[in-house]
Amino acid sequence: MVPILQAVSISKSFGPIEVLGGVSLELEPGRVHAVIGENGAGKSTLMRILSGHLQPSDGRLLWEGAPIRFAGPHDAEQRGIVLIHQEILLADDLTVAQNLFLGREMRRGLLVDDAAMRARTAQMLAELGTAISPDAQTRNLSLADRQFVQIARALLVPHRVAIFDEPTTVLTPVEAEKLFAVIARLREAGVAVLYISHKLGEVKAIADSVTVLRDGRHVATTPAAELEPADMARLMVGREMAKLYPAKVPATGDTVLTAEEISVPGFVADAAFTLRAGEILGFGGLVGAGRTELFEGLTGLRPCRGAVTLFGEPVHFANPREAMQAGVVYLSEDRKAKGLLLDEALRPNLTLAGLGRFMRGPFMDTGAEDEALSQAIRDFDIRARSRDLLARQLSGGNQQKLFLAKMMLLAPRIVIVDEPTRGVDIGTKQQIYRFIAELAAKGVGVVVISSEMQELIGLCHRIVVMRGGQIAGEVSSNDMTEDAIVFLATGVHDRLAALAAHPA
Amino acid sequence: MSQVIPRLKTATLGWRPDMRALSPFIALVALIVLGTLLNPDFLSLSNLTNVVTRSAFIAIIAVGATFVIASGGLDLSVGSMAAFVAGSMILVLNGMGGSDGGTLAMGLAVALVLGAACGLANGLVVTVGRIEPFIVTLGTMGIFRALIVYLAAGGTITLSNFGLRELYRPAYFGQVAGIPVPVLAFLAVAAIASVILYKTPFGRHVVAIGSNREVARYSGVPIGRVVTLTYVIQGLCVGLAVLVYVPRLGSATPTTGLLWELQAITAVVIGGTALRGGTGRIWGTLVGAIILEVVGNIMVLSSLVSEYLIGAVQGAIIIVAMLVQRSLQRER
Numbered sequence: 111m112v113p114i115l116q117a118v119s120i121s122k123s124f125g126p127i128e129v130l131g132g133v134s135l136e137l138e139p140g141r142v143h144a145v146i147g148e149n150g151a152g153k154s155t156l157m158r159i160l161s162g163h164l165q166p167s168d169g170r171l172l173w174e175g176a177p178i179r180f181a182g183p184h185d186a187e188q189r190g191i192v193l194i195h196q197e198i199l200l201a202d203d204l205t206v207a208q209n210l211f212l213g214r215e216m217r218r219g220l221l222v223d224d225a226a227m228r229a230r231t232a233q234m235l236a237e238l239g240t241a242i243s244p245d246a247q248t249r250n251l252s253l254a255d256r257q258f259v260q261i262a263r264a265l266l267v268p269h270r271v272a273i274f275d276e277p278t279t280v281l282t283p284v285e286a287e288k289l290f291a292v293i294a295r296l297r298e299a300g301v302a303v304l305y306i307s308h309k310l311g312e313v314k315a316i317a318d319s320v321t322v323l324r325d326g327r328h329v330a331t332t333p334a335a336e337l338e339p340a341d342m343a344r345l346m347v348g349r350e351m352a353k354l355y356p357a358k359v360p361a362t363g364d365t366v367l368t369a370e371e372i373s374v375p376g377f378v379a380d381a382a383f384t385l386r387a388g389e390i391l392g393f394g395g396l397v398g399a400g401r402t403e404l405f406e407g408l409t410g411l412r413p414c415r416g417a418v419t420l421f422g423e424p425v426h427f428a429n430p431r432e433a434m435q436a437g438v439v440y441l442s443e444d445r446k447a448k449g450l451l452l453d454e455a456l457r458p459n460l461t462l463a464g465l466g467r468f469m470r471g472p473f474m475d476t477g478a479e480d481e482a483l484s485q486a487i488r489d490f491d492i493r494a495r496s497r498d499l500l501a502r503q504l505s506g507g508n509q510q511k512l513f514l515a516k517m518m519l520l521a522p523r524i525v526i527v528d529e530p531t532r533g534v535d536i537g538t539k540q541q542i543y544r545f546i547a548e549l550a551a552k553g554v555g556v557v558v559i560s561s562e563m564q565e566l567i568g569l570c571h572r573i574v575v576m577r578g579g580q581i582a583g584e585v586s587s588n589d590m591t592e593d594a595i596v597f598l599a600t601g602v603h604d605r606l607a608a609l610a611a612h613p614a
Numbered sequence: 615m616s617q618v619i620p621r622l623k624t625a626t627l628g629w630r631p632d633m634r635a636l637s638p639f640i641a642l643v644a645l646i647v648l649g650t651l652l653n654p655d656f657l658s659l660s661n662l663t664n665v666v667t668r669s670a671f672i673a674i675i676a677v678g679a680t681f682v683i684a685s686g687g688l689d690l691s692v693g694s695m696a697a698f699v700a701g702s703m704i705l706v707l708n709g710m711g712g713s714d715g716g717t718l719a720m721g722l723a724v725a726l727v728l729g730a731a732c733g734l735a736n737g738l739v740v741t742v743g744r745i746e747p748f749i750v751t752l753g754t755m756g757i758f759r760a761l762i763v764y765l766a767a768g769g770t771i772t773l774s775n776f777g778l779r780e781l782y783r784p785a786y787f788g789q790v791a792g793i794p795v796p797v798l799a800f801l802a803v804a805a806i807a808s809v810i811l812y813k814t815p816f817g818r819h820v821v822a823i824g825s826n827r828e829v830a831r832y833s834g835v836p837i838g839r840v841v842t843l844t845y846v847i848q849g850l851c852v853g854l855a856v857l858v859y860v861p862r863l864g865s866a867t868p869t870t871g872l873l874w875e876l877q878a879i880t881a882v883v884i885g886g887t888a889l890r891g892g893t894g895r896i897w898g899t900l901v902g903a904i905i906l907e908v909v910g911n912i913m914v915l916s917s918l919v920s921e922y923l924i925g926a927v928q929g930a931i932i933i934v935a936m937l938v939q940r941s942l943q944r945e946r
Contacts (some may be wrong), residue, residue, distance in 0.1 A: 458818060458821075474814060516833075
């Protein structure tokens with residue numbers, strides 16, 4: 111079969127830096143081709159070249175066997191190459207239907223044809239297996255629903271090649287399963303699918319062939335059937351993966367945090383749990399189950415009622431500063447919007463939460479801050495080309511490490527990390543897991559909120575599962591299985607849903 | 615997996631001048647050259663001293679505005695506030711009746727406290743009331759302006775005590791070591807302000823809030839307190855500007871400080887501070903204020919454009935400054 115889109119020995123350099131060197135790839139109609147690689151391996155660059163956002167420095171693109179040069183993303187889209195972005199690019203104030211047709215509104219004469227657009231939107235969303243209303247305001251949708259709106263928007267144009275850039279990052283297993291069904295339908299319809307992902311389990315499940323990139327180089331292209339997730343990981347990292355999760359040390363410390371009858375208006379009702387010193391407590395559940403809101407409430411980031419006992423004392427935090435002073439820190443899942451000042455350099459980012467520790471008299475001691483940055487770069491293995499980079503210029507994994515370093519400057523006694531490995535490559539994941547385990551070994555109580563069940567099972571002593579704003583149950587030791595978590599999270603047994611969530 | 619790679623390019627090219635920080639200085643030099651070409655008198659010491667002295671009010675107010683804007687806020691009320699504070703201060707001085715240093719000091723203190731109080735009011739409505747700063751200060755702009763009209767009964771409030779006028783005169787017309795007092799005043803204000811903005815935790819918090827309010831909140835920055843304080847600093851700067859302004863004419867009228875908010879914001883933007891917050895350039899602001907006065911001076915000294923159009927030119931400058939800022943932004 112003739113590949114519809116073919117990259118032949120594509121290279122891309124930015125100035126003196128080559129980010130992609132001699133990568134070849136064939137996309138065939140009705141086949142799902144996955145591209146995997148660590149952060150910085152060149153996946154995004156390759157995707158941007160294939161979708162017309164970037165021009166290759168060297169090598170050729172072939173469209174149905176004939177050389178082609180895309181003038182821009184619009185040119186590529188007109189040929190039927192659609193790109194589903196990893197980031198949500200929707201206008202919050204518009205309705206779902208308005209977003210779907212933004213910039214390509216259906217018209218009747220001079221006026222927009224709202225009825226027709228709503229009907230088409232409803233049909234598209236139904237095909238995707240979601241129940242999102244075309245009239246819902248995008249602002250009120252969950253992240254997962256927005257992702258589906260974005261997919262619907264991309265698939266609205268006639269498409270022959272669909273490129274998905276880590277689409278399941280914000281999806282729960284059940285929702286990911288819906289997405290896989292969509293991809294299966296695209297494939298049956300003869301669309302060529304390029305699928306970029308970190309999650310090797312799902313790559314194994316849906317891809318026909320897999321291309322592995324490492325440091326901008328083409329490592330291998332293999333039929334997915336011949337490759338197990340462990341092989342993929344080894345090819346990506348270029349070395350034998352040590353055990354991903356550190357060994358568990360029993361948590362025998364005293365109870366340090368007791369939360370009872372916690373309510374966060376609109377999100378959480380009557381939640382209760384305890385945390386011991388040295389314990390890693392997981393919080394599982396679907397996106398929107400109220401996990402994030404529960405801990406934002408406890409740490410003073412949003413209004414919250416209930417009884418909290420910290421080290422034996424009743425406490426109530428009116429703002430995050432009070433929580434930090436009491437030794438409780440919360441690391442948001444949204445590190446780009448709530449964790450780091452992307453347009454600032456590393457140093458002010460590192461010290462922002464703990465400026466009081468870097469004072470000489472009434473003034474900032476930049477020398478001490480510099481030392482702290484050196485220390486953080488060493489301790490957390492932050493890989494930055496230069497200390498003067500902006501936080502924006504770090505890779506996702508290094509941003510996460512900087513974020514961790516920032517909050518650890520406060521010397522917390524209780525640490526809550528929300529989705530600690532989202533958008534982070536497998537090598538960094540391993541480092542973050544080890545760091546969390548070391549933190550617990552020092553007697554810190556750690557709460558890990560995660561949508562990746564394998565991560566919770568591999569890392570935590572106990573897992574509390576939330577559903578619909580309430581605590582649905584708890585699993586520990588041998589009961590910690592994906593089935594058990596999915597059952598608590600959804601209220602239904604669903605082996606398929608569990609399958610969907612296999613991370614690396 | 616975002617697009618980090620293209621940006622690394624700039625980091626590898628080594629040192630590059632920060633055009634945003636340099637552009638106001640380059641613009642000032644260009645204007646001085648232009649002014650000299652149009653009229654050689656422009657470069658005379660007396661003219662330049664005069665220009666810089668007259669930029670003092672706006673410069674001092676604009677230093678305060680730099681804090682507000684760096685934190686992502688805006689204060690439109692500074693012009694009316696200056697008029698209200700000036701009028702109130704003169705009324706207090708007249709009311710006390712003395713002509714000694716003590717009376718004057720009392721009047722000066724009243725101006726500073728009143729300015730800070732006006733700023734506090736702005737800040738509290740913005741933070742506690744959670745209302746857009748644009749709306750809040752648009753409202754207080756009207757309130758302060760009406761108050762000065764009311765206090766002056768539509769006329770002029772004049773410092774009546776002749777002895778006090780003589781005592782107070784040097785605050786605008788005096789010199790120390792050949793440098794006019796207003797110039798010393800704005801240099802001192804800028805020096806103190808840059809220490810506060812660049813060297814203290816408060817300054818870091820201001821910039822962090824302007825850069826990303828949510829990140830600041832999640833980092834435990836006391837947002838309400840910091841934002842309120844920026845408006846207090848703005849009010850205090852207005853009070854300081856009034857101290858230098860009143861001895862110049864010895865009076866306040868309903869048109870005192872008209873369009874000063876436009877000039878102050880323009881000075882800040884010309885100086886390289888982004889209007890969306892996240893950066894603050896005190897010395898750039900100072901240069902911005904001087905640029906505005908230089909432009910006016912060139913218009914008076916040359917016959918290119920009628921000096922009655924000075925407001926139009928200043929309005930055009932802020933728009934051009936924004937365009938330049940944005941093109942520099944893209945370049946980065």
